[in-house]
Amino acid sequence: MITRILSSVIGLALCALPAAAQSDRVVALVVSVGEGSARADAIQAQLQVIGAETLRSADPNNAEMRSMLRRFTDEAADSRATLVFIDAPAVLFEGRDYVLPAGTSLSRATDLFTQGVPLMAFARAAAQAEQGGAVLAVVGAAPTGLPEGLSPLLKAPGPMPGSAPVLVAAYGRSDPVVQVISAASRDAVIEVGAMLRRMQGGDGVSVSELPRAPIYLRSPDVPEPEAGVPALPLDSAAPRPGARPETLEELELLEQSLSRAAKRSIQRDLRDLGHYLGLVDGVFGPQTRAAITAFQKERAEEPSGYLTRRQLLDLRREG
Numbered sequence: 001m002i003t004r005i006l007s008s009v010i011g012l013a014l015c016a017l018p019a020a021a022q023s024d025r026v027v028a029l030v031v032s033v034g035e036g037s038a039r040a041d042a043i044q045a046q047l048q049v050i051g052a053e054t055l056r057s058a059d060p061n062n063a064e065m066r067s068m069l070r071r072f073t074d075e076a077a078d079s080r081a082t083l084v085f086i087d088a089p090a091v092l093f094e095g096r097d098y099v100l101p102a103g104t105s106l107s108r109a110t111d112l113f114t115q116g117v118p119l120m121a122f123a124r125a126a127a128q129a130e131q132g133g134a135v136l137a138v139v140g141a142a143p144t145g146l147p148e149g150l151s152p153l154l155k156a157p158g159p160m161p162g163s164a165p166v167l168v169a170a171y172g173r174s175d176p177v178v179q180v181i182s183a184a185s186r187d188a189v190i191e192v193g194a195m196l197r198r199m200q201g202g203d204g205v206s207v208s209e210l211p212r213a214p215i216y217l218r219s220p221d222v223p224e225p226e227a228g229v230p231a232l233p234l235d236s237a238a239p240r241p242g243a244r245p246e247t248l249e250e251l252e253l254l255e256q257s258l259s260r261a262a263k264r265s266i267q268r269d270l271r272d273l274g275h276y277l278g279l280v281d282g283v284f285g286p287q288t289r290a291a292i293t294a295f296q297k298e299r300a301e302e303p304s305g306y307l308t309r310r311q312l313l314d315l316r317r318e319g
Helices: 002-015 037-049 062-076 109-115 119-126 175-182 192-200 248-257 260-272 286-298 309-318
Strands: 026-032 053-058 081-088 090-093 096-099 132-139 150-152 166-169 205-207 216-218
Touching: 026 037, 026 062, 026 119, 037 053, 037 081, 037 175, 053 062, 062 081, 062 119, 081 119, 081 216, 090 109, 096 119, 119 132, 119 166, 132 175, 132 192, 166 175, 166 192, 175 192, 192 205, 192 216, 260 286, 260 309, 286 309
Parallel strands: 026 053, 026 081, 081 132, 132 166
Antiparallel strands: 090 096, 090 150, 166 205
16 A cells, blocks of 8 residues: 555656756856866856866876766767866876876876876767867966976967867966856856857967857746646645655665666756755755755755655755
8 A cells, every 4th residue: 555655746846847958958067176276166166057067076196087088978979069168277298188187197198098087088078969069278386397208388278170179278377267267147148159269368268169050057037837747736746734754664665666867857956956966867866865955955945865756846946
């Protein structure tokens, strides 16, 4: 009997949670190594203001940077547009550009092959989105005593097929990049090519190429609700007056039965309320659990980290 009741409740709850359109996702990767951490934090916050989902990596070592890049590549393939912001030391070796992770120790130039991460790897990842993306590389202070053959990165590389445009701001020349992003408003249309052109006007800033087609971080078109999604009154899934509280086991079952699209919708609503800062990926990890707990505490309700039926409906209304 309980299983039958839960199945009905789950079906109604799912109807009340419309799926988010995957093609409208904008995913950003923000990486900082060394002195640029505060600057990167400010960029991440601004990107979230304009609706981007952000992955943040502060002072990653080589393995962590490569792992984050792999995850970003997967997310980029499931998005409409991307943006990468890197604030880290970067060097040039034999015509190739490398980002230096935290803990890099170069005794000879060829150590880059095992310790550095090619800048173009970020550009290839950003290009996986439906419209494409761009890489903004703000060069941090290079280590002292670089081995022979290495030099600090001063300008953008040439265009490469299958890669997103790359903008490079030489060391100490980050202001045009930061100013353009900081000026982006929640309601404005934001197109990557126009943004790169404004940044490029600064001294010490260069771009590999401009996008051949528009790439919108914030589109001029408001997405329509997905066709075919059932629309029932929200109150149809409300718990009956006097109904007993759901057990944790029942709440876990309810959550497990939600589709990934429904979970994305929950993450979006939690983000809109200021509780969630992670990717809207439909995966309920520690960040989502903490956001749900914060939502529950704000309502002075039991902070279980699992949403009740009533909280699902209220979140839909408030988000």
